[in-house]
Structure formats: structure tokens, C-alpha cells
Amino acid sequence: MKSIRNFLISCCLLIGANGIIKAGEWNGIRPLHSSRSDVEQIFGPSVRACKTLWCFYKLPRENVFIQYASGPPCGTEIENVWQVPRDTVVKMEVYYPQGRLLSDLKIDLSKFVMTVDTHLIGWIYYFNGDDGIEIAGSGPLDPAEMKIVSNITYWGEKKDDNLRCPQRRAEQALGADSP
Secondary structure: OHHHHHHHHHHHHHHHHOOOOEOOEEOOEOOOOOEHHHHHHHHOOOOOOOEOOEEEEEOOOOEEEEEEOOOOOOOOOHHHOEOOOOOEEEEEEEEEEEEEEHHHHOOOHHHOEEEEOOOOOOEEEEEEOOOOEEEEEEOOOOOOOOOEEEEEEEEOOHHHHHHEOHHHHHHHHOOOOOO
């Protein structure tokens, strides 16, 4: 009975939030604040064994890869550069196998910086460091106009920099670290 209830709640969340991008979160999952338990309440368990703390969740319209903190805070691995407990979401990548129209996602692109890929013709990236979001996609005719979104990556928001380990904050200030 509990699994049916969780399934119905998940469906409602997916239908309600499926096309809207919110600052720093997707379908109720927020990097550096949500736990593996939160994710599994919404999506169910990972569809296959997690590899190096990356777990895969297959949803009706998306494939979701979530990276969890794997060890003690402020460890040496990239997923442990945050002052968060083990099994906290540190990064989430949402892939659209069929692509999604950018216009359907209701994204305010005025908050993003656009970059045109010089190696992959037609690929465009929108980056918002304040909200911890990067959007990747393509434009069929004009390389400066994204039409189809391939994936969206979420990580900690700028306001969560206080959770970054002190050594990593210093590296980021020097430009030696990426989000």
C-alpha cells in the first residue's frame, strides 16, 4: 500500500513540475539539501546498481543521474568537497532522450550566460552560476538559438557556497575549481 501511495505522489510531482525549471531544484530535489532517501521517496530506487555514487533513475520522459556525497565531508574526492553528510545529493543531471523544446520548459534565459560550442556545431549551453544550473541543447538552423534541450545539470546554488569546504572555496576563488 505504501509503494502505491509513493508511486501516486511521484506521478503527481512529475506531472506538476515536469516542464518548469526552478532555481536550484528539479522535481523537489535540491543539490546539497536533498538526501538519497528524499530521491527514492520521489523516484523510487535506482534502476541499476549505483556506480561511484552516481545513481540512475529512469522516468517516463527523462533519465536522471544523481551523484551523492560518498564519504566524510571535505574529503579528497570531487563529490566530497562539500560539508554535507554521506548520501546527500551533490549533483544531478537530467537527460531528455527525445529532447525537449526549450519553450516548453518555461525558463527565464535572462538569468543565464549563453555559450556556443566551437567544437560541436549547433550545440549551445546556458549557464547560471547563481542558481546552479546548466542547460545544454541545440538549434537546428541558427547555432545561436537553442531549440531542443538535451540535458540540464544542477549543482549547489551560489547561496550554498558556505557549504563548500574551506580549501575548495579558496581554489574556486582563484578560478581553479568548477561548480
